[in-house]
Amino acid sequence: METPKSGEFAHIxxxxxxxxxxxxxxxxxxxxRVSGTIELRGNRLTxxxxxxxxxxxxxxxxxxxxxxxxxxxxxxxxxxRASAVMVGDVVTQRIAIEDxxxxxxxxxxxxxxxxxxxxxxxxxxxxxxxxxxxxAPGGTSSGSSGSSQTSPEQKK
Amino acid sequence: xxxxxxGTSAGPETPASSKPAQRLSRKSSGLGELARQLASEEVLCxxxxxxxxxxxxxxxxxxxxxxxxxxxLVASTDPSLATKDEQGHPTLDAKRFLGDxxxxxxxxxxxxxxxxxxxxxDESLVKPxxxxxxxxxxxxxxxxxxxxxxxxxxxxxxxxxxxVGNDLLEMQPIVPPREVKHGHTGTTHSAVxxxxxxxxxxxxxxxxxxFRDFASIKFFLARDNVREVLVVR
Numbered sequence: 001m002e003t004p005k006s007g008e009f010a011h012i013x014x015x016x017x018x019x020x021x022x023x024x025x026x027x028x029x030x031x032x033r034v035s036g037t038i039e040l041r042g043n044r045l046t047x048x049x050x051x052x053x054x055x056x057x058x059x060x061x062x063x064x065x066x067x068x069x070x071x072x073x074x075x076x077x078x079x080x081r082a083s084a085v086m087v088g089d090v091v092t093q094r095i096a097i098e099d100x101x102x103x104x105x106x107x108x109x110x111x112x113x114x115x116x117x118x119x120x121x122x123x124x125x126x127x128x129x130x131x132x133x134x135x136a137p138g139g140t141s142s143g144s145s146g147s148s149q150t151s152p153e154q155k156k
Numbered sequence: 157x158x159x160x161x162x163g164t165s166a167g168p169e170t171p172a173s174s175k176p177a178q179r180l181s182r183k184s185s186g187l188g189e190l191a192r193q194l195a196s197e198e199v200l201c202x203x204x205x206x207x208x209x210x211x212x213x214x215x216x217x218x219x220x221x222x223x224x225x226x227x228x229l230v231a232s233t234d235p236s237l238a239t240k241d242e243q244g245h246p247t248l249d250a251k252r253f254l255g256d257x258x259x260x261x262x263x264x265x266x267x268x269x270x271x272x273x274x275x276x277x278d279e280s281l282v283k284p285x286x287x288x289x290x291x292x293x294x295x296x297x298x299x300x301x302x303x304x305x306x307x308x309x310x311x312x313x314x315x316x317x318x319x320v321g322n323d324l325l326e327m328q329p330i331v332p333p334r335e336v337k338h339g340h341t342g343t344t345h346s347a348v349x350x351x352x353x354x355x356x357x358x359x360x361x362x363x364x365x366x367f368r369d370f371a372s373i374k375f376f377l378a379r380d381n382v383r384e385v386l387v388v389r
Binding site for chain 1: 223
């Protein structure tokens with residue numbers, strides 16, 4: 001995955017080390033080392049390939065390419081790329097995991113609260129790169145040549 | 157029992173090293189039985205002890221279940237586990253291993269997917285791990301495990317298992333991730349070359365002994381020299 005342009009993300013470079021509470025209201029790209037907590041409610045966090053995070057993360061979306069030790073609570077989606085090494089639990093609505101990613105922890109897919117009581121419409125999105133495999137309740141996914149994922153099919 | 161125990165690395169001809177992406181399809185009677193349980197409306201807690209599999213996570217979360225993923229085979233290659241037994245022979249520290257892995261409350265899981273773990277895990281860890289799994293399973297909880305028969309031979313490749321249907325698996329030869337260290341205790345570590353080496357062959361009696369604390373055990377003999385076992389706590 002390409003490094004995002006700095007104008008689109010706040011960027012923490014690979015030589016930067018942060019300890020403590022990190023919060024913000026814009027998308028964030030971390031390629032350095034962060035330990036503590038990360039709060040980006042409503043925004044997205046990308047952990048770059050050099051990123052080493054020891055923190056619990058609360059964000060709208062999280063993409064992990066580097067190392068993460070901590071739990072993710074994402075209101076929208078989580079992506080673990082092939083180079084990801086994650087130890088911790090994931091609570092999210094949708095998750096996409098590339099073949100080769102390492103995960104030690106729990107995956108808990110939670111339905112959208114706002115849609116409770118009504119059957120959600122399935123929405124499909126194609127992940128990139130093509131090898132991305134997706135997991136989502138109710139989703140119909142392809143194999144190794146591509147993937148799709150859907151919004152939660154509520155079981156109860 | 158340690159028929160295939162050996163201190164040498166798997167050779168470079170190991171299929172895992174040369175064809176890492178090739179997948180084979182396989183019917184699984186054990187998985188087929190589990191699928192009926194997985195089809196229930198109840199939210200189940202499932203522990204997958206194989207390599208992280210997007211397919212398994214997808215299959216289980218699609219059905220509303222919670223999945224826990226923990227690759228014990230890779231975890232067993234942690235160099236810090238190396239120790240020596242009372243006779244001074246190299247072994248792995250099972251107590252430390254269980255301090256770092258399988259850290260869950262008792263009676264937490266409905267299903268444990270063990271796959272072929274016991275065949276490839278170091279001897280010193282097998283029984284402690286099975287005992288721990290017993291305590292982590294709920295009463296009535298089910299464990300699925302695969303065991304090679306003697307006919308499989310010592311070079312039987314270690315596979316990742318991907319659930320792609322109610323009774324259908326895809327098998328992918330394991331290529332150790334970049335962080336896996338090669339074994340350093342000679343006879344015991346198994347992360348070698350392009351994959352893991354079969355450590356032993358369990359016969360039916362061994363398997364029954366291994367799971368003797370469980371309430372019941374059911375065998376399925378497959379055509380590919382693998383016995384599938386469903387055990388119920």
